[in-house]
Amino acid sequence: MYDAGKIIPGLIIFLILITFPLWYSLGQSAPVLGYQVETPEIEQLEEKECVESVSYMRASHMRLLDDWRNEVVRNSRRTYINNAGKTYEISLEATCFGCHTNKADFCDTCHSSLNVEPDCWNCHSEPKESQL
Amino acid sequence: MGLKASLIIVLSLVALASAGAGVSFFQPLLAVVIPYMVLAVFLVGLCWRVFKWAQAPVPFRIPTTAGQQKSFSWLKANKLDNPSNTAGVIGRMLLEILLFRSLFRNTKAELRKGPKLTYGWEKWLWLAGLLFHWSFLVVAIRHLRFFIQPIPALVRFTEGLDGFLQLGLPTVYITDVLLVLAVTYLFLRRIVIPQLRYISLPADYFPLLMILGIAFSGITMRYFLRVDLGAVKEFAVSLAMFSPKVPEGIGAVFYVHLFLVSVLFIYFSFSKLMHMGGVFLSPTRNLANNNRAKRHINPWNYPVDVHSYAEYEMEFGNKMKGAGLPLEKEEQ
Numbered sequence: 001m002y003d004a005g006k007i008i009p010g011l012i013i014f015l016i017l018i019t020f021p022l023w024y025s026l027g028q029s030a031p032v033l034g035y036q037v038e039t040p041e042i043e044q045l046e047e048k049e050c051v052e053s054v055s056y057m058r059a060s061h062m063r064l065l066d067d068w069r070n071e072v073v074r075n076s077r078r079t080y081i082n083n084a085g086k087t088y089e090i091s092l093e094a095t096c097f098g099c100h101t102n103k104a105d106f107c108d109t110c111h112s113s114l115n116v117e118p119d120c121w122n123c124h125s126e127p128k129e130s131q132l
Numbered sequence: 133m134g135l136k137a138s139l140i141i142v143l144s145l146v147a148l149a150s151a152g153a154g155v156s157f158f159q160p161l162l163a164v165v166i167p168y169m170v171l172a173v174f175l176v177g178l179c180w181r182v183f184k185w186a187q188a189p190v191p192f193r194i195p196t197t198a199g200q201q202k203s204f205s206w207l208k209a210n211k212l213d214n215p216s217n218t219a220g221v222i223g224r225m226l227l228e229i230l231l232f233r234s235l236f237r238n239t240k241a242e243l244r245k246g247p248k249l250t251y252g253w254e255k256w257l258w259l260a261g262l263l264f265h266w267s268f269l270v271v272a273i274r275h276l277r278f279f280i281q282p283i284p285a286l287v288r289f290t291e292g293l294d295g296f297l298q299l300g301l302p303t304v305y306i307t308d309v310l311l312v313l314a315v316t317y318l319f320l321r322r323i324v325i326p327q328l329r330y331i332s333l334p335a336d337y338f339p340l341l342m343i344l345g346i347a348f349s350g351i352t353m354r355y356f357l358r359v360d361l362g363a364v365k366e367f368a369v370s371l372a373m374f375s376p377k378v379p380e381g382i383g384a385v386f387y388v389h390l391f392l393v394s395v396l397f398i399y400f401s402f403s404k405l406m407h408m409g410g411v412f413l414s415p416t417r418n419l420a421n422n423n424r425a426k427r428h429i430n431p432w433n434y435p436v437d438v439h440s441y442a443e444y445e446m447e448f449g450n451k452m453k454g455a456g457l458p459l460e461k462e463e464q
């Protein structure tokens with residue numbers, strides 16, 4: 001082998017960089033997502049259901065919020081009828097946070113684990129609980 | 133021919149993954165067994181290829197001159213294009229790796245009426261290549277958010293910058309658009325330009341089509357058929373921590389994406405994609421042009437018994453003298 005003095009350190013640096021995700025979280029055992037769904041408001045619900053099915057909400061709640069916003073801002077329609085035919089008032093603050101009063105433990109915790117930083121709260125108010 | 137074969141292979145990989153995604157037997161295979169196998173083959177294969185290359189000695193510097201060599205003090209040397217020391221070489225390598233400098237010199241040769249050979253400006257290959265590689269890197273850095281838990285500042289910063297247009301929900305990433313445009317250009321180039329089409333092989337089409345497939349499946353997941361990113365994160369972290377959990381409830385698109393990535397990376401070290409490592413070992417780029425300043429000895433030189441003329445005269449001097457031949461020794 002020629003130029004081992006340069007090639008081997010180069011390879012080692014490369015291996016260290018490329019395996020970064022494997023050693024970066026070594027020894028950490030914190031829960032990956034760790035958000036909490038339960039709130040007093042949700043406990044009081046008869047059927048513990050979100051606006052749409054949980055699997056849809058998990059994957060696409062930002063789509064729903066986007067549609068809601070367009071409905072209000074462009075079409076001035078303030079009611080939403082979900083797949084099951086139930087009616088909801090279109091409101092980020094009153095509807096979503098009416099049940100999910102724990103924005104910090106719910107929305108924010110999940111978002112920070114996936115590096116999502118919605119800028120909605122520049123204008124929309126957060127539930128009281130998280131405004132310390 | 134190569135085009136059709138590559139297209140068929142990529143499409144069958146997509147079909148295979150989407151069919152396997154719904155079968156509980158194939159899920160652990162696609163999500164856990166194959167990715168670990170890929171990781172091992174990729175790392176070992178890459179090192180093996182580099183070690184193989186390192187077996188070849190490069191005794192002489194190859195001056196592909198694109199600038200004046202270091203010479204007399206009154207001749208201005210080009211330190212970057214024709215470096216004479218390590219600092220210059222590092223500069224040249226950085227420009228090559230980060231900005232694809234030698235591709236920037238790409239020209240187009242055309243035979244015009246006359247007949248006249250003309251060389252034209254051709255920067256599209258350089259531009260598309262640069263955009264594609266940088267976008268790929270940014271996408272890879274952004275993907276780290278799935279694999280590690282406290283998300284490092286670099287990843288957050290990259291993502292913020294990439295999404296700064298704030299178009300739509302979820303935000304459009306600039307690199308997603310650039311990646312698709314650049315790879316599409318690189319692909320069409322091979323089909324549309326007859327000379328390129330003539331020299332293109334399956335090994336050229338296949339990686340491009342794979343990367344397009346990966347980009348399209350990723351973009352589908354983000355902007356169209358959304359998947360549960362929480363579940364993706366739990367799965368990816370479990371993979372990275374070596375306590376794999378087979379993901380549940382993530383759509384088939386995710387399996388397609390992951391499988392295409394797996395195939396691309398298992399293919400990596402056996403293919404031209406190894407230029408990622410190879411660029412560092414390019415003898416025309418990584419050696420200072422100091423052939424005239426320093427002596428470089430060829431390590432595979434056969435030890436030759438030298439018989440110099442002086443020795444020759446010593447041995448046969450008498451006979452030469454007898455034959456009336458002039459001798460150097462006496463002339464002095």
Ligand code: HEM
Pocket residue numbers: 268271272274275278305308311346347348349350351353354355359361364368386389390393
């Ligand atoms: C280096 C190989 C890879 C490339 C080039 C690639 C490319 C892409 C692209 C272009 C997107 C579109 C959205 C975005 O840019 O974030 C995407 C999304 C995505 N990729 Fe990959 N990917 C790769 C590896 C992986 C791996 C190994 C995983 C497994 C965890 C993965 C999971 C995802 C997911 C879940 C999305 C959706 C992101 C979202 O909705 O925000 N990708 N990928």
